[in-house]
Structures are given as structure tokens and as C-alpha cells.
Amino acid sequence: FGARYQLFKQVYSHKTTKAIEYMLSDALNLVDPILKISEKCMTPQGLTKLTDSIFQFIELSEDPDPRFKQAQDILTRMKKRHLYKMAVEAMQQQGKALILPTAADVAKCSNGKVTETDIIVEQLTLNYCMKDKNPVDSVWFFNQWGSSEVYHIPRCEVSLLLPSQFCEMKFRVFVRNPDLLLAAREAVLQWIKTVPTIKPIIPSPSKPIQ
Numbered sequence: 001f002g003a004r005y006q007l008f009k010q011v012y013s014h015k016t017t018k019a020i021e022y023m024l025s026d027a028l029n030l031v032d033p034i035l036k037i038s039e040k041c042m043t044p045q046g047l048t049k050l051t052d053s054i055f056q057f058i059e060l061s062e063d064p065d066p067r068f069k070q071a072q073d074i075l076t077r078m079k080k081r082h083l084y085k086m087a088v089e090a091m092q093q094q095g096k097a098l099i100l101p102t103a104a105d106v107a108k109c110s111n112g113k114v115t116e117t118d119i120i121v122e123q124l125t126l127n128y129c130m131k132d133k134n135p136v137d138s139v140w141f142f143n144q145w146g147s148s149e150v151y152h153i154p155r156c157e158v159s160l161l162l163p164s165q166f167c168e169m170k171f172r173v174f175v176r177n178p179d180l181l182l183a184a185r186e187a188v189l190q191w192i193k194t195v196p197t198i199k200p201i202i203p204s205p206s207k208p209i210q
Contacts, residue, residue, distance in 0.1 A: 100171035110187035
């Protein structure tokens with residue numbers, strides 16, 4: 001359970017992984033009205049034909065529709081590592097319902113510096129597969145094969161290093177244009193001040209924003 005949590009936290013939900021995911025999603029959404037990608041997902045036959053080759057098809061397309069050019073620009077940015085940037089990550093206090101801003105909230109707090117289309121708001125919940133409960137508490141153990149006597153292992157006999165909480169809820173705000181990163185960050189932090197149960201996660205020192 002702990003390994004699964006760490007994989008989701010450090011790999012599957014890593015900010016760079018999610019940034020690339022959103023870029024791919026934006027590229028596909030731009031050409032979806034033309035290529036009917038979402039319609040093909042509705043049948044097994046259509047779904048089996050949707051492979052990674054679709055991105056090469058978009059890149060090489062000479063279709064004059066401007067949506068293809070926009071999708072191509074996104075894919076080019078991705079290859080050059082000009083990725084979407086995470087402006088803020090914030091965590092909800094344990095036991096409280098998650099409150100997250102909308103893109104409109106961020107745009108409003110920015111005083112016109114960013115727009116709704118510049119912002120992506122992501123809700124992220126990580127746990128040990130049983131919401132806020134310890135899954136090991138639901139596991140029965142037995143002493144030997146064939147025994148009908150089962151028991152739970154007390155927490156103190158498992159480890160003294162077990163976490164006290166098994167679920168964390170947070171949100172992230174990504175910005176599509178890296179030039180607007182600071183403006184978006186300031187806007188989100190301004191919004192967070194109005195919600196006392198949310199605390200921003202202070203990032204470790206890094207190189208200056210480029």
C-alpha cells in the first residue's frame with residue numbers, strides 16, 4: 001500500500017508528468033472536432049485504432065485548419081521542454097472538505113494579468129486505497145495453513161513508523177504560458193488567504209523562474 005502511494009505521489013502525479021498530460025490533452029481536444037477522436041473511443045473497434053501514431057499524424061498534417069497549427073505548436077513545445085508550469089500546490093487540512101479555486105477565481109485575483117484560459121486547476125487525492133483508513137486494519141491474518149483462527153495485527157506490532165493519516169487532499173494550479181507563472185502564483189496565493197483551512201506547500205529552493 002505504501003509503495004502504491006509513493007508511486008502515485010512521486011511518479012504518476014509528478015508535476016512534470018501532469019504538465020505533459022495536460023499538453024497532450026489540449027492538443028487532442030483542439031483537433032477532436034476534426035478527427036472525431038472522442039467518438040472513436042465509444043467503440044472497441046475505434047479504440048484499438050487510437051495509438052500513439054495519432055500524435056505523429058497531427059505533427060505531419062498539412063491541414064489548413066488553424067486548430068491543427070495550434071495542436072502542432074503544443075506538441076513542438078512539449079518536445080522542446082517548454083512545458084506548462086505548476087504555479088501553486090496547496091493542501092487541505094485533514095478532516096475538512098476540499099475547497100479549490102476555479103480558473104475564474106484565479107483570473108479575478110490576478111487583476112487582469114491572467115485569463116481563465118491560461119489556467120488549469122487540478123484536484124488531487126492520494127490515499128492507501130481505503131480513503132482515510134489504514135487498509136491493513138481490514139486484513140485478517142492466521143498462524144498456520146488450515147487454521148480457522150484469524151486475527152488482526154495491532155498497530156504497535158507492525159511498525160512505529162506508520163503514518164497517522166492515510167489520505168491527503170490538495171489542489172494544483174498550472175499555467176499554460178510560463179511567462180504568466182509569477183502572476184498566476186500571486187493570484188492563487190491571494191485567493192488562499194480567504195480560505196483558512198488551506199495551506200500552500202512551500203517548494204524547495206530552485207533555480208530562478210525562466
